[in-house]
Amino acid sequence: MTSATCPSGHPSVSTDYCDVCGLPIGAAATPGAASVPAPATAAPAPTPAPATQSCPNCSEPAAPDALFCENCGYDFTTGTMPRPASALDLGTPPPVPPAPQQVADWVVERWVDPDWYEVQQSDDPCPSPGLPAVIPITAKSVLVGRPSKSRGITPEIDCGEDTGVSRRQAQLTTDGQRWWVEDLQSSNGTFVGPSSGPLPEDPITPGQRRELGSDDRVYVGAWTRLVVRKATPEEQAGQA
Numbered sequence: 001m002t003s004a005t006c007p008s009g010h011p012s013v014s015t016d017y018c019d020v021c022g023l024p025i026g027a028a029a030t031p032g033a034a035s036v037p038a039p040a041t042a043a044p045a046p047t048p049a050p051a052t053q054s055c056p057n058c059s060e061p062a063a064p065d066a067l068f069c070e071n072c073g074y075d076f077t078t079g080t081m082p083r084p085a086s087a088l089d090l091g092t093p094p095p096v097p098p099a100p101q102q103v104a105d106w107v108v109e110r111w112v113d114p115d116w117y118e119v120q121q122s123d124d125p126c127p128s129p130g131l132p133a134v135i136p137i138t139a140k141s142v143l144v145g146r147p148s149k150s151r152g153i154t155p156e157i158d159c160g161e162d163t164g165v166s167r168r169q170a171q172l173t174t175d176g177q178r179w180w181v182e183d184l185q186s187s188n189g190t191f192v193g194p195s196s197g198p199l200p201e202d203p204i205t206p207g208q209r210r211e212l213g214s215d216d217r218v219y220v221g222a223w224t225r226l227v228v229r230k231a232t233p234e235e236q237a238g239q240a
Contacts, residue, residue, distance in 0.1 A: 015164050057081060103236050105134030106156055106174065106228065114224040119199055120188075122222035124163055136231065136239055137172075144170040144220065145184075157226065164221035172218075172228065173209070177227050181211040181218055189218040 004025045005011055006041040015025050021152030052061040053076070055069040058086070062069055066076060069224045073082040108134040117126040135157055142156035145168045166186040173180050181204070183190035189203030204210045212218070218226040 037117070102138045102171055103239050104138045105176075105236075106137040106179075107235060108135045108137055108142075108172070109133070109227040109229065109230045110135060110157065110159065111225040111227065112223050113219070114223070116199060116219050116225055117223035120164065120165055120222045124222055125159065126223050132227070134235065136172075136235070137228075140176070141171060141173045143168065144172060144218075144226065159221055159224050162221035162224045165224060169220050179212045181212055182207065182209045186220070188221065192216055193219065 004013075004015045006021060006023045006025055008018070008021050008023060010018050010092060012019040012021035012025065015157050017024055030235065053064050053066070054060070055062055055072060055076075056079075058069060058072040060069060060071040062076070068075055074080075075082065076146050089170040112129045113130045114126060114129055137156070139156065143153075144155060144157040144159065144165070145155040146160045146162070146165050147154050147239070148167050151167065153167050155168075159169070164187075166184070166188070168184045169186045170184055170190045171182045173182070179188060181192060183204050183206040185206045191203050192210055192212065193198040193200035195217055196215070200219060218228075220226065
């Protein structure tokens with residue numbers, strides 16, 4: 001069997017075209033397609049710089065496709081200025097109006113009682129008796145005692161001048177109609193007695209609530225007498 005060799009060097013049984021690459025037998029070898037340089041392409045022409053537009057509000061230059069003026073915020077699309085920023089835009093909630101002050105239905109009178117001072121025989125000088133301090137009560141439970149910044153004690157019924165009163169002397173509680181007093185393991189005890197008759201001699205039992213009658217008085221410390229009563233209309237009007 002005769003054979004031939006194509007111009008690329010492939011052996012071929014066919015004598016007219018190569019069985020491998022298909023070149024005509026006897027034709028001159030042609031360079032590979034990879035060796036043929038690709039036709040050069042012309043470089044794109046440079047794009048001209050875009051023209052600018054001026055803001056009608058502040059005359060600052062802006063890109064032709066800009067939607068807003070970066071200087072003043074003018075809206076090129078709608079032809080309007082932005083609305084003023086509000087508290088909602090800034091993420092800050094609007095200020096909450098203060099809650100109306102609660103008017104106290106009850107008050108506690110704090111008296112300096114010379115008769116109680118005489119019985120206690122305290123070494124501290126007794127303050128001059130006078131009109132009582134009237135303390136409005138809006139909570140259902142209030143502390144009687146003397147304040148202490150270091151211990152974080154701030155009693156609603158402040159007896160700070162009477163050193164015979166403990167920091168946490170007693171607790172006054174109410175259901176809205178009735179009142180109770182409870183001694184909180186005070187140093188000198190908490191005493192309850194009516195306004196008429198002799199002064200009380202025995203302290204109430206610590207940790208047990210004692211209901212107060214309408215005529216009862218609470219005695220603590222060296223000279224302090226407490227009276228719980230309904231607030232008068234004038235006192236309530238003064239709180240409003």
